[in-house]
Amino acid sequence: xxxxxxxxxxxxxxxxxxxxxxxxxxxxxxxxxxxxxxxxxxxxxxxxxxxxxxxxxxxxxxxxxxxxxxxxxxxxxxxxxxxxxxxxxxxxxxxxxxxxxxxxxxxxxxxxxxxxxxxxxxxxxxxxxxxxxxxxxxxxxxxxxxxxxxxxxxxxxxxxxxxxxxxxxxxxxxxxxxxxxxxxxxxxxxxxxxxxxxxxxxxxxxxxxxxxxxxxxxxxxxxxxxxxxxxxxxxxxxxxxxxxxxxxxxxxxxxxxxxxxxxxxxxxxxxxxxxxxxxxxxxxxxxxxxxxxxxxxxxxx
Amino acid sequence: xxxxxxxxxxxxxxxxxxxxxxxxxxxxxxxxxxxxxxxxxxxxxxxxxxxxxxxxxxxxxxxxxxxxxxxxxxxxxxxxxxxxxxxxxxxxxxxxxxxxxxxxxxxxxxxxxxxxxxxxxxxxxxxxxxxxxxxxxxxxxxxxxxxxxxxxxxxxxxxxxxxxxxxxxxxxxxxxxxxxxxxxxxxxxxxxxxxxxxxxxxxxxxxxxxxxxxxxxxxxxxxxxxxxxxxxxxxxxxxxxxxxxxxxxxxxxxxxxxxxxxxxxxxxxxxxxxxxxxxxxxxxxxxxxxxxxxxxxxxxx
Amino acid sequence: xxxxxxxxxxxxxxxxxxxxxxxxxxxxxxxxxxxxxxxxxxxxxxxxxxxxxxxxxxxxxxxxxxxxxxxxxxxxxxxxxxxxxxxxxxxxxxxxxxxxxxxxxxxxxxxxxxxxxxxxxxxxxxxxxxxxxxxxxxxxxxxxxxxxxxxxxxxxxxxxxxxxxxxxxxxxxxxxxxxxxxxxxxxxxxxxxxxxxxxxxxxxxxxxxxxxxxxxxxxxxxxxxxxxxxxxxxxxxxxxxxxxxxxxxxxxxxxxxxxxxxxxxxxxxxxxxxxxxxxxxxxxxxxxxxxxxxxxxxxxx
Numbered sequence: 001x002x003x004x005x006x007x008x009x010x011x012x013x014x015x016x017x018x019x020x021x022x023x024x025x026x027x028x029x030x031x032x033x034x035x036x037x038x039x040x041x042x043x044x045x046x047x048x049x050x051x052x053x054x055x056x057x058x059x060x061x062x063x064x065x066x067x068x069x070x071x072x073x074x075x076x077x078x079x080x081x082x083x084x085x086x087x088x089x090x091x092x093x094x095x096x097x098x099x100x101x102x103x104x105x106x107x108x109x110x111x112x113x114x115x116x117x118x119x120x121x122x123x124x125x126x127x128x129x130x131x132x133x134x135x136x137x138x139x140x141x142x143x144x145x146x147x148x149x150x151x152x153x154x155x156x157x158x159x160x161x162x163x164x165x166x167x168x169x170x171x172x173x174x175x176x177x178x179x180x181x182x183x184x185x186x187x188x189x190x191x192x193x194x195x196x197x198x199x200x201x202x203x204x205x206x207x208x209x210x211x212x213x214x215x216x217x218x219x220x221x222x223x224x225x226x227x228x229x230x231x232x233x234x235x236x237x238x239x240x241x242x243x244x245x246x247x248x249x250x251x252x253x254x255x256x257x258x259x260x261x262x263x264x265x266x267x268x269x270x271x272x273x274x275x276x277x278x279x280x281x282x283x284x285x286x287x288x289x290x291x292x293x294x295x296x297x298x299x300x301x
Numbered sequence: 302x303x304x305x306x307x308x309x310x311x312x313x314x315x316x317x318x319x320x321x322x323x324x325x326x327x328x329x330x331x332x333x334x335x336x337x338x339x340x341x342x343x344x345x346x347x348x349x350x351x352x353x354x355x356x357x358x359x360x361x362x363x364x365x366x367x368x369x370x371x372x373x374x375x376x377x378x379x380x381x382x383x384x385x386x387x388x389x390x391x392x393x394x395x396x397x398x399x400x401x402x403x404x405x406x407x408x409x410x411x412x413x414x415x416x417x418x419x420x421x422x423x424x425x426x427x428x429x430x431x432x433x434x435x436x437x438x439x440x441x442x443x444x445x446x447x448x449x450x451x452x453x454x455x456x457x458x459x460x461x462x463x464x465x466x467x468x469x470x471x472x473x474x475x476x477x478x479x480x481x482x483x484x485x486x487x488x489x490x491x492x493x494x495x496x497x498x499x500x501x502x503x504x505x506x507x508x509x510x511x512x513x514x515x516x517x518x519x520x521x522x523x524x525x526x527x528x529x530x531x532x533x534x535x536x537x538x539x540x541x542x543x544x545x546x547x548x549x550x551x552x553x554x555x556x557x558x559x560x561x562x563x564x565x566x567x568x569x570x571x572x573x574x575x576x577x578x579x580x581x582x583x584x585x586x587x588x589x590x591x592x593x594x595x596x597x598x599x600x601x602x
Numbered sequence: 603x604x605x606x607x608x609x610x611x612x613x614x615x616x617x618x619x620x621x622x623x624x625x626x627x628x629x630x631x632x633x634x635x636x637x638x639x640x641x642x643x644x645x646x647x648x649x650x651x652x653x654x655x656x657x658x659x660x661x662x663x664x665x666x667x668x669x670x671x672x673x674x675x676x677x678x679x680x681x682x683x684x685x686x687x688x689x690x691x692x693x694x695x696x697x698x699x700x701x702x703x704x705x706x707x708x709x710x711x712x713x714x715x716x717x718x719x720x721x722x723x724x725x726x727x728x729x730x731x732x733x734x735x736x737x738x739x740x741x742x743x744x745x746x747x748x749x750x751x752x753x754x755x756x757x758x759x760x761x762x763x764x765x766x767x768x769x770x771x772x773x774x775x776x777x778x779x780x781x782x783x784x785x786x787x788x789x790x791x792x793x794x795x796x797x798x799x800x801x802x803x804x805x806x807x808x809x810x811x812x813x814x815x816x817x818x819x820x821x822x823x824x825x826x827x828x829x830x831x832x833x834x835x836x837x838x839x840x841x842x843x844x845x846x847x848x849x850x851x852x853x854x855x856x857x858x859x860x861x862x863x864x865x866x867x868x869x870x871x872x873x874x875x876x877x878x879x880x881x882x883x884x885x886x887x888x889x890x891x892x893x894x895x896x897x898x899x900x901x902x903x
Binding site for chain 2: 161250258
């Protein structure tokens with residue numbers, strides 16, 4: 001019954017959202033990736049691979065050693081996500097990492113240290129932009145988390161519609177900013193409240209808790225924990241299953257859920273930038289970061 | 302200790318809420334059901350049976366084949382609920398089905414196909430009215446879910462204070478609108494968020510998930526799963542237990558919890574009607590529904 | 603990695619928040635408790651014991667038979683919390699009871715019976731004040747719940763950052779106001795929603811549910827259930843662990859989470875007082891309370 005109407009709906013929606021043809025990879029004249037079914041676009045930090053026959057785009061972080069979210073990462077992600085958003089051949093996006101053992105270590109500390117206020121402002125606007133693009137994407141977003149994901153790494157996972165984490169006890173996940181003496185902004189917090197609820201978020205961001213895969217599953221921070229070599233295949237299987245749902249209805253439902261959170265961020269965006277620039281420019285914070293980086297250097301040297 | 306004060310409170314509240322006498326079925330002059338302890342009122346789609354000695358009213362859906370929520374169903378429900386709300390002999394209401402295997406299949410597709418905008422408007426206002434009456438009822442509402450309850454069927458269950466589902470794997474429950482290419486309105490969404498939280502609702506309404514009894518229990522979409530022949534008796538036992546609580550305190554507490562959700566619906570009611578009429582009048586949606594109904598007819602023929 | 607920055611941050615924050623020295627109990631010139639490492643302050647209902655070497659203050663309720671929250675209790679608590687809030691030697695507070703088998707039985711019924719409207723107003727303002735001080739405390743607050751905690755007792759626990767309950771089936775916990783024919787105010791409700799979510803709160807405050815330790819743990823009303831003789835040591839161990847987090851980041855995160863709830867209470871504070879005074883002054887409520895107290899007296903006599 002549902003299947004029948006689903007097929008009918010898919011046809012009727014095809015004009016505005018996707019053509020039945022394009023779903024099978026036959027027609028996709030305007031793909032920015034070129035003319036083959038399997039197209040990929042590589043920049044230094046991000047690799048995008050869209051399979052037009054399946055409708056799945058894989059966005060891979062490839063910025064060793066830890067996929068830090070610096071200005072380059074943010075810019076390349078923004079461009080890639082904008083293109084995919086407009087590409088009718090793409091119905092879903094899988095975020096994953098090409099770097100072993102790490103999904104992403106989060107925001108790049110280098111962009112927060114000894115820079116000008118203008119740099120801090122530009123950097124923070126880039127972080128906000130990335131969140132906005134990820135959180136408001138009309139595509140089905142799945143995080144295939146194949147490594148540790150603290151702070152900003154966790155945030156990217158939180159923006160997805162589904163999170164699959166590799167079953168490796170070293171792959172911890174969480175908004176651990178407080179451990180470093182910094183504070184997760186309100187829209188990090190909102191993303192987490194929307195995922196695991198108020199109470200767990202309150203404890204989590206106060207004490208910077210990092211969760212093991214087992215604990216992350218238990219509190220709902222991830223939806224599935226699977227063996228490391230099954231993370232990606234589980235992501236594609238989940239995606240294929242959800243492609244049965246007409247895009248139009250799914251997109252309206254997703255937007256209805258997320259609009260209040262996105263609107264709150266947009267309404268407070270400039271204040272949030274000012275807060276960040278003021279906080280990070282403090283001597284005490286800069287001193288902390290400096291000592292931290294000196295220690296890292298000594299460790300390496 | 303609590304029991305003692307409870308008895309005292311019951312007496313002191315009796316003037317405005319219910320008389321001690323009526324609780325035992327001795328005095329209930331104005332009952333619209335007549336003068337017996339056990340009174341029933343039957344219309345074509347709904348059967349109401351109030352036992353004045355217990356204070357429990359049973360509202361049974363009896364519109365085969367699937368208890369569709371069409372104009373008649375909505376009208377009869379509205380009248381029955383209004384009467385019960387005013388009836389001091391009634392302290393609690395059990396919603397259940399007289400049709401085997403189905404609680405309710407939800408909104409009637411016939412009221413959404415090839416009708417005038419005026420019809421769509423009247424229909425949608427009726428759906429809103431039903432939700433308002435159920436969700437704001439001062440009575441203790443228990444859903445004795447003895448069959449499948451997709452979409453609108455699930456919504457009626459969500460408005461109750463407690464949900465008991467029969468342990469039959471075919472009795473799935475969920476807001477599955479997205480599977481049919483349509484969208485659950487914001488107040489369906491709010492009712493679900495209030496029951497299972499934001500995250501499960503987000504996944505659920507995007508992908509139109511239908512839950513088995515075991516999964517529904519796990520996520521809190523229902524409060525209890527019991528053998529099919531115990532659904533009704535569990536409902537009455539739960540109700541009797543809760544009758545120990547003074548009505549006045551319970552009603553104020555219920556209202557305090559639900560008022561913001563009801564106010565949000567009332568504030569956006571007319572916009573919601575416009576949205577529905579505009580959406581359902583679209584050629585693409587009508588075509589989908591038409592194809593769906595043609596397929597159903599072929600299947601039967 | 604995190605540990606390194608943590609140490610750096612601790613030093614850099616020390617100017618405004620706490621000195622590294624004071625953390626080890628060496629320097630704390632302005633402590634209102636005197637000049638020893640272990641100082642205590644006792645009034646009739648509350649005993650405060652601050653160990654400056656650890657940074658932990660223990661606030662013990664010692665008002666037998668049931669640690670009722672009457673005017674004296676509220677006043678002493680307010681003074682103690684104000685002092686601790688300003689004391690840089692104090693980084694965390696443990697709330698616990700010196701009375702066997704009871705954490706606190708909640709608001710004192712004597713302050714709600716046969717008093718003047720002025721008394722009711724002053725009393726309610728005191729209850730609001732206590733909640734405000736507890737819920738907005740910048741310290742790490744841990745409830746070491748070593749006895750039953752109905753109503754206001756539960757509320758005090760709800761304001762903490764972590765709740766540890768003794769594993770004794772008689773130590774039930776919950777907002778059971780409805781059982782007594784009275785209503786938990788909106789900020790009790792908000793505190794519970796923030797802890798266990800909307801759905802459980804709705805059922806809980808409508809029907810005045812008291813939870814066993816096992817159930818309280820299951821729904822998240824407490825964070826840990828431990829043997830009775832381990833409650834206090836678990837509280838101190840948890841506190842020590844969390845002292846690793848820089849205070850500044852933790853405090854900002856806590857404030858970000860709680861500010862909306864606190865602001866809602868402040869905005870509606872005077873209306874809430876009017877509501878309480880009006881409700882408690884009703885003849886029917888006074889009669890209930892009178893009967894309840896007469897029964898208690900007979901039981902004792």
